[in-house]
Every structure is written in structure tokens, then in C-alpha cells.
Amino acid sequence: MPTTEKSHTAKPAGSCCGNATPSPAEACSCSGPANKGPAPVIRQTTSEISTKNRWDHFLARWGVNRMGHIVTPGLYRLGNPTKDSPVFASANYTLSFDALRSALVGRDAWILVIDTKGINVWCAAGKGTFGTGELIRRIAVTGLADVVAHRKIILPQLGAPGVCAHDVARYSGFSVEYGPVRAADLPAYLATHTATAEMRTVRFDLMDRLVLVPIELVHFGLYGIIAAIALYFLAGPVAALAAITAVLAGTVLFTALLPVLPSRDFSLKGFVLGAVVAIPFAVVFARSPGLSGITQVIAVLVPFLTIPPVVAYLALNFTGSTTFTSRTGVKKEIFRYVPAMVVLAGLGTILGIALGILQLAGVA
Numbered sequence: 001m002p003t004t005e006k007s008h009t010a011k012p013a014g015s016c017c018g019n020a021t022p023s024p025a026e027a028c029s030c031s032g033p034a035n036k037g038p039a040p041v042i043r044q045t046t047s048e049i050s051t052k053n054r055w056d057h058f059l060a061r062w063g064v065n066r067m068g069h070i071v072t073p074g075l076y077r078l079g080n081p082t083k084d085s086p087v088f089a090s091a092n093y094t095l096s097f098d099a100l101r102s103a104l105v106g107r108d109a110w111i112l113v114i115d116t117k118g119i120n121v122w123c124a125a126g127k128g129t130f131g132t133g134e135l136i137r138r139i140a141v142t143g144l145a146d147v148v149a150h151r152k153i154i155l156p157q158l159g160a161p162g163v164c165a166h167d168v169a170r171y172s173g174f175s176v177e178y179g180p181v182r183a184a185d186l187p188a189y190l191a192t193h194t195a196t197a198e199m200r201t202v203r204f205d206l207m208d209r210l211v212l213v214p215i216e217l218v219h220f221g222l223y224g225i226i227a228a229i230a231l232y233f234l235a236g237p238v239a240a241l242a243a244i245t246a247v248l249a250g251t252v253l254f255t256a257l258l259p260v261l262p263s264r265d266f267s268l269k270g271f272v273l274g275a276v277v278a279i280p281f282a283v284v285f286a287r288s289p290g291l292s293g294i295t296q297v298i299a300v301l302v303p304f305l306t307i308p309p310v311v312a313y314l315a316l317n318f319t320g321s322t323t324f325t326s327r328t329g330v331k332k333e334i335f336r337y338v339p340a341m342v343v344l345a346g347l348g349t350i351l352g353i354a355l356g357i358l359q360l361a362g363v364a
Contacts (some may be wrong), residue, residue: 070118079108085311123164250314267337270315274308305348
């Protein structure tokens with residue numbers, strides 16, 4: 001991995017999500033029904049990733065039917081597990097479930113899929129859906145205690161923020177063991193059940209970032225196209241190109257250059273990148289025929305006032321997709337930078353309109 005990439009080590013222990021922890025009454029209610037009904041359904045799965053699965057992954061990456069990429073919650077049988085086979089927990093997001101089962105090729109295991117509402121492990125842990133209460137409840141409703149002889153369940157490390165291990169043990173009888181960050185490291189981890197520093201380190205390298213570009217483009221691409229069409233008729237093709245470039249800079253270029261852009265604040269990184277991107281447009285506008293004096297100054301200022309706040313806003317939105325930020329840090333950025341984005345974009349728009357009026361009035 002390039003030396004410019006950042007990483008941090010997530011601490012699986014002591015990271016409890018308070019709103020995900022059940023009260024004693026709730027825990028008792030989910031510890032098992034008083035009257036046992038029919039045996040819970042145990043579904044069969046394999047480690048094979050089919051063409052259909054890959055197509056599902058592609059659609060998920062592009063945001064198509066975003067909340068439809070789900071796996072039915074419950075207990076799954078991988079291979080031919082016995083009562084002594086390990087139990088793994090997964091979110092019911094297809095990419096999370098498929099990453100886990102494909103990493104366990106040739107192994108017999110149980111996979112407990114909890115209901116995270118179709119959200120991946122890391123995000124669901126932050127929201128509380130990959131949390132203590134749901135984990136306890138899913139252990140109970142699947143009858144896991146009757147399926148296996150041991151009392152251990154292996155969770156992905158990125159699920160730690162949502163789970164209080166001592167509460168899981170207290171209310172379900174199952175101890176929590178945190179596996180590595182990446183499912184691909186499970187084979188090596190299972191050899192000793194000891195994670196190396198590398199296995200515990202959360203990385204967000206170039207490929208991890210680039211796979212997020214499609215969903216970012218889907219979210220903001222349409223707005224860029226609408227703005228480009230409007231600007232084409234109002235200010236010409238260069239202005240339209242500036243709108244498209246701003247969106248691409250904020251979604252693609254920012255994602256690729258994230259670790260090397262100055263500052264820790266994503267918004268400030270976006271302002272810096274936006275200012276650089278605005279330079280060629282400022283040069284082109286300054287050389288537009290018929291401009292001189294005040295109109296030329298305004299033409300130079302408009303791209304510097306409009307492009308950086310757009311890129312900064314898109315950069316700020318990317319905080320929710322990274323491992324570099326925290327919820328409190330993002331809130332601070334919002335209050336610190338969004339007002340500046342609004343003021344600069346508003347001023348740039350006003351100057352752009354003024355420039356158009358001056359040109360119509362014949363003021364050079």
C-alpha cells in the first residue's frame with residue numbers, strides 16, 4: 001500500500017453502543033419463548049459466489065434498488081457443520097454476507113445473519129442495527145443454543161461499536177470473539193484465533209475508496225447534469241463544463257486524492273481541490289473576448305467562488321463513507337464550513353448574474 005495511505009486500529013473492546021443494549025426486561029423477553037413452537041428454519045448456503053451474486057454486487061455499488069440487497073435474517077448452514085463448528089455473525093446486506101461466506105471456502109460453519117435492514121456491518125454498528133439487542137434476539141429466535149454445543153460467536157471487528165460483549169454474554173450465554181477487520185483474513189485468523197496487528201488495522205486504501213465512486217456519482221451526477229444544461233444555455237459550454245468538472249472533482253478526484261490533500265478536515269480538503277480545479281476555468285473566462293476591467297475581474301472571481309464550495313460540499317458528504325472521521329467530527333465540520341460554502345456559492349452566483357447583466361448592457 002502506498003505510504004501516503006492512512007490507517008488506524010479499531011479497538012474491539014470497550015466500544016459499546018448504549019442505545020443498542022437491551023434493558024433486563026427486554027433481554028428476558030428475547031431470551032427464549034416460554035412455549036417452544038416449531039423448530040426454527042436453518043437455511044443452507046455455500047462459499048461459491050455465482051454470476052447472479054456478482055450482478056447483485058454490481059447493482060448495489062451503483063445504488064440500484066439500494067435497500068433490496070438483503071439476505072433473509074436467520075441461521076445458515078455452510079457446508080456440513082456439527083455442534084462443535086464455529087458460529088459467525090453477519091449483517092443481512094448481501095455484500096457483507098457474501099464476503100464472509102466466500103472467505104470460508106472448504107470450512108464447515110454456522111452463519112448467524114442478523115437483521116441490519118440491509119446495511120453493511122460498519123454502518124449498521126454505528127446506527128445500532130448491528131447491535132446488542134438484535135444479536136441477543138437473533139441468537140434466541142434461531143435456537144442457536146440448541147444447535148451448537150459451545151457458547152462462542154465470532155463477530156466482525158467493525159461491528160464492535162454496536163455491541164456490548166458483556167451484555168451479550170449475560171443475556172444469551174454466548175461469549176463474543178472479534179475476528180479480523182477483513183473477511184479475507186479469516187482463514188489465517190482461525191488457525192490460531194489470534195489477530196495480528198495487521199488484521200486489526202482498518203485501512204482505506206485506493207481501491208477501497210474507488211469502489212465507492214459509483215454510488216457517489218449516482219447521488220450527485222444528476223444534479224451536475226441539470227446544472228450543466230442550465231449553464232450551457234445561460235453562460236455557454238465552458239460554464240457547463242465547469243459544473244460537470246466540479247461534480248467529478250468532488251466525487252472521483254477527491255476520493256482518489258483523499259490521503260494526500262492537505263488538512264484533516266474533509267471540507268477544507270475539498271476547498272483546496274476546488275480552488276485548483278477552478279484555475280483553468282478562471283484563465284479561460286479571463287481571456288473571453290469583450291471583457292476588460294471590472295467585468296474581467298468578475299469573470300475570474302466567479303469560478304473561484306462557485307467551484308470550491310461545490311467540491312467542498314461533496315467532500316464533506318464523503319465523510320460518512322470513510323474510516324477517517326467520527327460523528328462528532330463531522331458535526332463540527334458541518335457547523336464550521338457549511339455557512340462558508342453557502343456564502344461563497346451565493347456570492348459567486350450573484351456575481352455571475354451581474355456579469356451577464358453587464359455584458360447585456362454592453363459594459364466591457
